[in-house]
Amino acid sequence: MAKRPDGSGEDALIARYFRPLAGEAGAFALADDAAIIEPPADADVVVTTDGVICGVHFFPDDPADSVAKKALRMNLSDLAAKGATPLGFVLAIALPRDFDEAWVAAFAKGLGEDIAVYGCPLLGGDTDHTPGLLSVSITAFGIVPKGKMVRRSGAKPGDIIVVTGTIGDSSLGLLLRREPARFDLAAEHREHLLERYLLPQPRTGLADAVRRHASAAMDVSDGLAGDLAKLCRASKVSADVDSAHVPLSPAARAALAGDPRLIETILAGGDDYEILATVAPDNVAALKQASAGISVTEIGRVSDGGASCEARFIDTAGLRIAFARPGYSHF
Amino acid sequence: MAKRPDGSGEDALIARYFRPLAGEAGAFALADDAAIIEPPADADVVVTTDGVICGVHFFPDDPADSVAKKALRMNLSDLAAKGATPLGFVLAIALPRDFDEAWVAAFAKGLGEDIAVYGCPLLGGDTDHTPGLLSVSITAFGIVPKGKMVRRSGAKPGDIIVVTGTIGDSSLGLLLRREPARFDLAAEHREHLLERYLLPQPRTGLADAVRRHASAAMDVSDGLAGDLAKLCRASKVSADVDSAHVPLSPAARAALAGDPRLIETILAGGDDYEILATVAPDNVAALKQASAGISVTEIGRVSDGGASCEARFIDTAGLRIAFARPGYSHF
Numbered sequence: 001m002a003k004r005p006d007g008s009g010e011d012a013l014i015a016r017y018f019r020p021l022a023g024e025a026g027a028f029a030l031a032d033d034a035a036i037i038e039p040p041a042d043a044d045v046v047v048t049t050d051g052v053i054c055g056v057h058f059f060p061d062d063p064a065d066s067v068a069k070k071a072l073r074m075n076l077s078d079l080a081a082k083g084a085t086p087l088g089f090v091l092a093i094a095l096p097r098d099f100d101e102a103w104v105a106a107f108a109k110g111l112g113e114d115i116a117v118y119g120c121p122l123l124g125g126d127t128d129h130t131p132g133l134l135s136v137s138i139t140a141f142g143i144v145p146k147g148k149m150v151r152r153s154g155a156k157p158g159d160i161i162v163v164t165g166t167i168g169d170s171s172l173g174l175l176l177r178r179e180p181a182r183f184d185l186a187a188e189h190r191e192h193l194l195e196r197y198l199l200p201q202p203r204t205g206l207a208d209a210v211r212r213h214a215s216a217a218m219d220v221s222d223g224l225a226g227d228l229a230k231l232c233r234a235s236k237v238s239a240d241v242d243s244a245h246v247p248l249s250p251a252a253r254a255a256l257a258g259d260p261r262l263i264e265t266i267l268a269g270g271d272d273y274e275i276l277a278t279v280a281p282d283n284v285a286a287l288k289q290a291s292a293g294i295s296v297t298e299i300g301r302v303s304d305g306g307a308s309c310e311a312r313f314i315d316t317a318g319l320r321i322a323f324a325r326p327g328y329s330h331f
Numbered sequence: 332m333a334k335r336p337d338g339s340g341e342d343a344l345i346a347r348y349f350r351p352l353a354g355e356a357g358a359f360a361l362a363d364d365a366a367i368i369e370p371p372a373d374a375d376v377v378v379t380t381d382g383v384i385c386g387v388h389f390f391p392d393d394p395a396d397s398v399a400k401k402a403l404r405m406n407l408s409d410l411a412a413k414g415a416t417p418l419g420f421v422l423a424i425a426l427p428r429d430f431d432e433a434w435v436a437a438f439a440k441g442l443g444e445d446i447a448v449y450g451c452p453l454l455g456g457d458t459d460h461t462p463g464l465l466s467v468s469i470t471a472f473g474i475v476p477k478g479k480m481v482r483r484s485g486a487k488p489g490d491i492i493v494v495t496g497t498i499g500d501s502s503l504g505l506l507l508r509r510e511p512a513r514f515d516l517a518a519e520h521r522e523h524l525l526e527r528y529l530l531p532q533p534r535t536g537l538a539d540a541v542r543r544h545a546s547a548a549m550d551v552s553d554g555l556a557g558d559l560a561k562l563c564r565a566s567k568v569s570a571d572v573d574s575a576h577v578p579l580s581p582a583a584r585a586a587l588a589g590d591p592r593l594i595e596t597i598l599a600g601g602d603d604y605e606i607l608a609t610v611a612p613d614n615v616a617a618l619k620q621a622s623a624g625i626s627v628t629e630i631g632r633v634s635d636g637g638a639s640c641e642a643r644f645i646d647t648a649g650l651r652i653a654f655a656r657p658g659y660s661h662f
Binding site: 011026031032033034035036037038041044045046047048049050051053054055056078079080081082084090091092094115123124125126128129130131132134135137139141142149150151153155218219230234 | 342359362363364365366367368370373375376377378379380381382384385386388398400409410412413421422423425441454455456457459460462463464466468470473477480483484522549550554561565600
């Protein structure tokens with residue numbers, strides 16, 4: 001380690017790149033052992049943790065600023081799906097021994113941009129060297145009025161199932177990164193899919209509306225089919241989805257037209273970072289009206305769980321789709 | 332991935348080993364996107380994050396239960412030094428692809444034991460596979476009365492500097508792991524040093540007393556010399572420590588007697604997880620009395636910072652010790 005006049009190398013790195021990102025209150029300029037969260041008296045603090053590992057959640061040559069944004073946005077997506085307003089986050093980053101300071105600078109720049117966009121300041125962190133690969137773990141905090149976090153477990157038979165944005169773009173983008181020759185797509189469609197893989201769009205603008213109008217919600221991160229199945233088990237209900245109603249981007253439609261087998265990648269591939277919610281029929285119009293320009297699409301209906309509590313997806317021929325692997329799992 | 336009847340492999344691993352560790356309130360049995368913290372109305376939530384990486388913070392053949400305990404206790408030590416009562420934690424674990432389920436079982440068992448001992452339940456987590464090495468990142472939460480977190484920045488000229496327990500055991504234990512032949516020590520002394528490296532003893536029993544009586548505090552994790560220097564910079568003071576007063580275990584005394592150069596390893600080596608605090612002279616007796624059986628030793632005094640704001644350590648000959656490297660840094 002090269003000694004530096006302003007303290008250790010670790011301290012210098014934190015001071016140079018991360019201190020400027022710290023929130024005004026509670027973070028103590030990242031110069032204490034801990035940070036403070038001061039929630040309003042009538043609020044619960046919602047806590048979520050998610051991270052990215054090089055070679056698992058991003059490619060080694062992905063731009064550093066997008067790696068930072070992806071790591072933060074994965075967590076912001078969870079907060080939005082729970083109806084929570086972002087409050088701040090802590091960051092644990094493990095840098096490989098041969099890390100490039102320019103990479104850290106770009107990472108911090110990207111993080112700072114998203115901190116400003118989403119109003120979610122850095123509160124604290126942990127910086128380590130690793131003999132392994134670069135990894136980033138974020139724990140993010142949000143606020144909801146007391147007792148009002150939107151659970152996965154509140155879906156009721158008769159509720160309408162909705163999803164935000166479009167589904168499948170990111171998993172198609174990942175496939176495109178891995179097997180570019182597999183697709184015959186227009187340049188703008190390729191670009192759209194690759195961009196969606198690189199940069200999730202957390203639906204933070206919908207958090208309030210979800211909290212006011214949804215009976216249950218979760219973020220779609222491990223694939224719509226598998227995540228809806230989780231929501232069904234948590235709520236002890238079943239769900240029927242008409243796959244033709246699942247919102248697809250023009251790029252995903254084009255990919256699917258070229259290879260109908262991609263329906264499984266689209267419905268079960270993951271990394272969508274959209275909000276999946278169930279809504280009482282009377283509340284659907286209000287949710288859509290409050291959706292702040294984010295598309296909200298009805299895709300199916302909740303029914304009694306019966307013995308199975310399952311999520312059923314019907315194809316255009318009216319047959320149930322049998323997924324080889326309904327959701328992403330690391331194991 | 333082998334499909335399992337109870338869901339994905341990831342879900343099964345969480346259900347089998349981590350769900351039983353979840354707190355009753357707020358964790359939602361780890362079956363939601365997020366957890367909830369419900370702090371009392373008159374409390375601040377103290378947040379800290381720290382973790383361990385295989386090959387950096389522990390050896391690949393360290394027992395899994397001690398790896399779990401070390402990761403949690405590093406965070407509990409931060410909370411204690413801030414005067415906070417543990418509230419819960421979230422866990423991000425990255426498992427190598429060839430991980431052994433028995434290792435995870437032992438890890439969870441160790442974690443469960445400490446959750447019970449320290450009253451700090453698991454609130455949520457993130458489980459990933461990594462192509463790299465096993466790593467664990469924990470974000471822990473504690474409670475302090477509003478505005479009462481003990482900062483690094485409150486030390487005043489004239490304050491007494493105290494430290495809990497003993498200093499240097501863990502860094503000597505690490506050296507012993509790396510160079511067993513370097514030491515000529517009795518078996519019980521070897522065992523003591525190795526155990527202190529493996530298992531920190533967070534001073535949670537002292538949290539209340541620190542909050543009531545200390546003007547500033549931090550946990551000693553990167554070496555007493557470097558950490559005291561950080562406290563001095565945060566408080567804009569200087570500090571004078573008589574190194575002969577720094578509390579050493581019989582094992583550390585024996586090691587130092589055999590090799591006086593080990594004074595630097597002891598004072599600057601790190602991983603002590605003791606509490607370093609500054610206390611107004613009138614409060615020292617009260618702090619010691621409230622120390623719940625944990626030894627509290629006076630090691631020096633705070634003075635005006637002047638232009639330098641530095642921590643000076645004096646050796647037995649009355650000369651200032653010049654550290655080659657006053658504290659541990661990952662960079």
